[in-house]
Each structure stands twice: as C-alpha cells, then as structure tokens.
C-alpha cells in the first residue's frame with residue numbers, strides 16, 4: 001500500500017508567500033528574495049511530507065498565484081494583450097496576467113478570475129482564440145521536479161489535464177468551441193512528458209476534475225482519446241488520474257476503460273463510488289485505486305473505523321499493493337497545522353485535523369491496514385475516543401435553536417408585499433435619483449486598520465481606543481462619500497477582519513483559529529471560522545456601528561450583513577447534520593439582526609450572498625434541492641422587515657447565468673453583482689430573463705489597482721442601459737474595496753459618480 005496527496009497548501013505556515021508577494025509588488029523586495037521564499041516553502045512542504053512518511057510526494061503543486069495561471073504559461077496560452085511585456089521578464093508577465101499592469105506605456109487588464117468548482121478558491125480563466133497557438137513556454141514543472149530531486153525527493157509532478165484545462169477556459173471570439181483546440185494542445189503536453197520522461201519520472205498526476213461534471217459525449221470522447229494517446233506514447237510513465245469534489249458519475253464507464261495506472265476517488269464526497277467501481281464490468285483489477293478517505297475540504301478528524309471498512313472492502317477485489325491511501329482532494333483547501341493553535345478550546349481541538357494532521361492520518365491508515373499493525377492500534381483507539389467525545393459533547397446542542405427550526409412557517413420566508421408595491425413605497429421613503437450610486441460595503445483595509453485591530457487583539461490597545469479609531473475611520477469615510485456625491489452610503493466595514501469570520505466570532509456555535517489560513521486567490525487568504533454546534537445570536541452584532549454611521553449623515557446608509565448561505569459556505573461546517581439545517585439556523589440569527597437594524601433606523605440593509613453560486617452541487621441533478629433550501633434560507637433572513645425597508649443583496653466572482661431565476665426568487669429589492677471583468681456578459685442573461693427587481697451591474701473591477709476611465713464606465717453603463725429598464729439600474733463597483741488602497745479608490749469612485757451623473761443628465765435632457 002502507498003500513500004500520497006494530490007497537493008499541499010503553499011502559502012507557508014504563517015503566510016510567508018503572501019507577505020513576500022505583496023512586498024515584491026510594492027517594490028520592497030527583489031525577485032531573488034521572492035524566489036528564495038518560494039523555495040523555502042517548497043522545501044518545507046516536501047521535507048515535512050517525507051518526514052511524516054508520504055510515499056509519493058507531489059511537485060508542481062506550488063504556485064506564486066494560481067495553478068491554472070501557471071498552466072496557461074506552461075502551455076504558452078498567453079493572451080495577445082500582454083505582448084508588450086518582455087517575455088524574458090517572467091514574473092512581470094505572470095503577475096500582469098494575474099493582476100493587470102499600468103506601467104510606462106503599458107496598460108493591460110488582468111485575466112478573468114472565477115471560482116474553482118464549488119470551493120472558495122479562485123482560478124484565472126484561460127482565454128482562447130480560434131487559431132490559438134500553444135507552446136511549451138514556462139518550464140516550471142521541470143524546474144520544480146529537479147528542485148525536489150536536488151533535495152533527494154523523487155516527486156510525482158502534477159499537471160492539470162488537457163480536457164479540464166480547455167473546459168475551464170473561455171472562447172474570446174465566436175465561431176469555435178474550445179475543445180476543438182485539443183489537437184493543437186496535446187503536442188505541447190507530449191513535449192512536457194518527453195522532458196519528464198527523460199528525467200525518469202515514475203508517476204505523473206493528471207488532475208481532470210471536469211470528470212465531476214455532467215460531460216457531453218464529445219467531452220468524454222476527448223478524455224478517452226487524450227489518455228489513450230498519452231499512454232501509448234509514454235509507456236514508461238505511470239498515469240495517476242485524479243477527479244475530486246464529486247463522483248465520476250456517468251463518466252465512470254469511460255474512465256474505467258482508460259489506460260491509466262491509478263484512479264483517484266473522492267470517497268468523502270462520493271462514498272458510493274467504491275461499490276460502483278468494484279462491481280463494474282469495466283473495472284480492470286490491475287488498475288490501482290487511490291482511496292481519497294481523508295476530507296481535503298474540512299477540518300474534522302477522520303473516522304478511522306469507517307475508513308478502515310472502505311480499505312477492507314477495496315482490498316477484497318484489489319491487492320493491497322495496488323491501493324493508495326490519500327485525501328479526497330488537494331490539501332490546498334485546508335489550513336497548515338493545528339499545532340500552531342494554542343488558543344482553541346482543548347475539547348474542540350481534539351476533534352480537528354489540519355493539513356499536517358491529515359497527512360499523519362493518511363500514514364496512520366496505511367499502518368493500521370498493514371499486517372504489522374499492532375504497534376499502531378493506539379492511534380485507532382485515540383481516534384475512536386476523539387470522535388466519541390465529539391458526538392457526546394454538550395457544546396454542540398441547543399434545544400431552543402432546534403425548536404425554532406421546527407417551528408418555521410411558510411410566512412417566515414415571504415416579504416409582506418410583492419416587489420412592485422415595495423418598490424413604490426421605497427421610492428417614496430428613500431427618494432433616490434435615477435441611476436443611484438453606491439458601493440458594496442468595505443473600504444480599504446489599510447495596514448493601519450489591520451494593525452490597530454492586531455494591537456487590540458493582543459491587548460496593547462484598549463477597547464475604548466480601538467472604538468475611537470474605528471469611529472474616526474467611519475466618520476472620514478462618510479465625509480468622503482458625501483463629498484463625492486454617492487447616493488447610498490456604507491460605513492466601510494473597518495471593524496471587520498473578514499465578512500464571514502467577523503460573524504463567526506460573534507455567533508454561538510462557532511469557534512475560530514489563529515493561523516487557520518486558506519488561500520482564496522493570489523496573495524489573499526481567508527480564515528474560515530469553525531462551525532461546530534447549533535447556531536444562535538447572543539446579541540446584536542452590527543447595530544452599533546451602522547447606527548453610528550447613519551447618525552453622521554442624512555443620506556441613507558446601508559446596514560451591512562453577510563447572508564446565511566455565504567456564512568455556511570465560507571466556514572468549516574459541521575458534518576454531523578445536513579447543510580440545509582445548519583443554514584436555516586444561521587438564517588434565523590441573521591433575520592434577528594436585520595430586524596434590529598431596521599428598528600435602529602437603517603432604511604436599507606444589504607445581505608451579501610456572494611457564495612450562493614459556489615454552493616451549487618457540481619452535478620445538475622442535485623441543483624434543485626440545493627437551490628430550494630439556499631434561496632429559502634436567504635428569504636428567511638430577509639423577510640422580517642416592513643415594505644419600506646429596502647433589502648439589497650450582492651454577488652460576485654461566479655457565473656450566475658444558469659441560476660438567474662433562483663436569484664430572482666430570492667426577491668431582494670436590489671442586487672449588486674460583479675460584471676465588469678466579463679464586460680457585462682452577464683447582463684444579457686438578466687435581460688433575457690427579464691429580471692424583475694433592481695440591479696447594479698458592477699462597472700469597476702476592484703480586483704486590480706487600475707483606475708477605470710470615464711469612457712470605460714460609460715461604455716459599461718451604456719451596455720446596461722441598452723438591455724435593462726432604466727429605472728432599475730444602480731451604479732456601483734463589482735465588489736467591496738477592502739483590497740484596494742485609498743488613492744485609487746478615491747479616484748475610481750469619483751469617476752464612477754461622474755459617469756452616473758452624466759448619464760442621469762443625458763437621460764433627463766432626452767426626456
């Protein structure tokens with residue numbers, strides 16, 4: 001039996017890569033220093049896996065920004081707009097593709113970014129032209145293999161498979177389908193494999209997570225023909241084919257007939273597929289199976305008793321030597337090391353496993369399955385006891401919360417009147433102009449803001465001094481918004497470390513870590529709170545700061561909340577009850593907060609749901625069930641208010657086209673939504689569907705430091721005006737501004753207000 005993982009977290013134990021990248025972008029460190037930090041992280045990751053006993057350690061799982069961006073550069077898939085950048089200046093080109101670049105005569109936008117399947121990780125979307133050329137451009141995969149070899153470690157290089165790579169991308173012109181590019185792409189994969197073959201690699205890991213999706217016949221055929229060609233041309237390289245996040249499903253027959261050495265199974269998301277495979281007439285008992293038993297998406301200790309049953313079952317048909325023990329997916333989605341946590345309650349800590357502990361669990365399962373397992377039985381007992389303690393813990397259950405859930409009634413998820421009636425009442429009470437301007441909530445989380453919070457957390461800054469600081473930030477931001485003429489203001493979210501973690505810290509049923517960071521995109525990380533028990537609200541969580549902000553101005557200020565689905569999605573949630581039940585518990589807590597905000601004079605309340613699309617199951621047959629409970633949970637949170645109170649929601653970073661009708665069912669009075677990176681493509685979907693409520697399509701891409709020009713914003717607004725009823729259009733950025741600095745934020749928002757005013761004026765003149 002062998003052990004492996006698909007990938008390791010790569011931000012560094014204490015986010016060293018994030019800090020180095022951001023210092024490099026700010027010209028505070030040079031390229032050499034950045035590369036040194038990266039090498040240290042890789043070395044530490046590899047050495048730790050080796051020390052803990054992983055047999056096949058991955059390489060090329062490291063990335064400065066994103067593995068799909070790395071793959072674009074490996075395959076020479078570089079959009080033409082980056083031509084002006086010197087190809088020899090690799091990192092400048094790489095980061096320009098990731099973040100855009102405004103320097104000297106160069107002004108290029110970043111590539112689009114979107115959610116990695118159903119995770120909170122974001123990848124860079126490959127761009128394809130009809131006559132797209134590919135070349136083996138970046139040699140990262142080779143260099144990283146050699147780098148590990150120099151440390152005495154023979155790794156398993158990881159590469160995104162060609163079919164998934166194409167399917168994850170986008171055609172940038174009409175007249176072709178990206179899968180048609182496969183014959184042009186495969187020769188580059190062959191070149192890569194030729195070089196790896198010359199280095200005598202044993203295994204290559206091809207990640208083809210598109211196999212977790214509903215594939216067409218052509219897509220399945222593309223998988224079959226790709227791996228047949230690779231296997232026949234490279235008989236010395238063993239292929240480890242990885243699918244994760246869901247079952248192989250109806251792609252299983254195709255996959256079982258592929259000439260691959262090993263098939264990776266995500267047995268956490270799809271435990272039933274082991275039986276399907278072992279019983280299939282297509283299963284070749286010589287094919288090795290990698291049993292993904294350890295949850296790569298959550299932080300709970302594995303249940304060894306359960307996992308050993310899977311191993312036993314598999315071993316009845318597959319010799320032990322042909323089985324791998326592994327995690328369900330890359331460990332990228334889990335934090336580094338539970339040992340760093342010194343402040344977690346010891347009761348809860350014994351239930352948890354972060355990345356390092358998961359690697360130990362993988363090795364423990366191998367040892368427990370071996371004939372000489374007696375020396376390891378204590379690990380089994382320890383694991384059994386920890387799981388039993390969790391099950392019996394008094395921390396988890398709250399009868400009042402359970403009773404409230406079982407008493408939910410249909411009217412709890414229904415606003416008092418229909419939208420048109422509410423709209424009329426809100427028009428009267430808010431008196432907003434045509435094309436009202438607003439922002440999404442957060443303003444720059446500057447170093448000073450973060451530092452003050454850190455000092456406060458450490459006890460070096462008193463509660464009073466911290467409150468005084470936050471009050472001043474809010475006041476400055478309100479004055480700034482008034483000065484530039486925004487129509488609906490925000491308090492700026494300065495008091496929040498993160499839009500989910502903040503609520504996790506305040507709600508019962510959650511705990512949080514100090515170093516449990518997970519990469520979200522590029523250098524940006526999140527620290528998902530740990531939802532371990534029934535959720536309830538002890539007291540109002542946001543009312544004081546929102547009320548204070550509103551007290552400073554006569555212009556409406558939006559109360560700002562995170563919605564139940566997003567809190568669920570971006571937390572590590574319990575695996576001992578359904579997600580739907582947990583979500584309803586959060587919804588009820590947020591509903592109470594919404595009502596309290598209304599009672600305290602907030603006339604507009606935004607309930608952010610950027611993660612609603614991300615939670616959608618990967619296979620379509622499971623969509624409806626999810627959408628039913630997710631939309632209902634949002635409505636529970638939003639429906640306790642009177643008609644005059646305007647409920648906004650906000651969504652970003654996802655393709656929303658296929659769930660527009662469900663978004664409409666959420667029945668928010670206004671939705672602000674990310675559209676600018678995709679040049680408003682999404683709007684057509686809203687227009688075709690005749691989205692009934694008001695909508696603010698983002699007109700400023702906040703993920704890049706570029707300041708948009710007046711022309712750019714006007715163009716986007718014209719597109720919106722051409723397809724949406726004018727009285728329904730809001731003008732706003734794509735998302736919150738927490739990642740930006742003040743100078744560019746100020747300039748960009750001034751341009752945004754100017755564009756709205758111009759549009760308003762021309763509309764009035766026209767009328």
Ligand SMILES: CN1c2c(nc(N)[nH]c2=O)NC[C@@H]1CNc1ccc(C(=O)N[C@@H](CCC(=O)N[C@@H](CCC(=O)N[C@@H](CCC(=O)O)C(=O)O)C(=O)O)C(=O)O)cc1
Nearest residue numbers: 447450451453454497498499500520523524525526570739
């Ligand atoms: C909107 N998005 C979000 C997602 N998921 C979330 N959970 N939250 C989101 O907002 N998913 C989709 C998108 C992803 N976008 C982003 C955008 C920005 C970030 C981000 O900026 N992350 C920060 C971490 C935020 C945070 O918790 N900050 C803490 C500070 C903690 C810290 O670093 N402290 C330092 C000292 C700091 C100093 O002195 O300067 C330390 O302890 O050493 C806080 O504000 O208190 C990031 O830094 O990456 C994430 C996702």
Ligand SMILES: N[C@@H](CCS)C(=O)O
Nearest residue numbers: 440441442608610736
């Ligand atoms: N209100 C949040 C939404 C981010 S998706 C913000 O502005 O940062």
Ligand SMILES: [Zn+2]
Nearest residue numbers: 610652735736
């Ligand atoms: Zn957003």
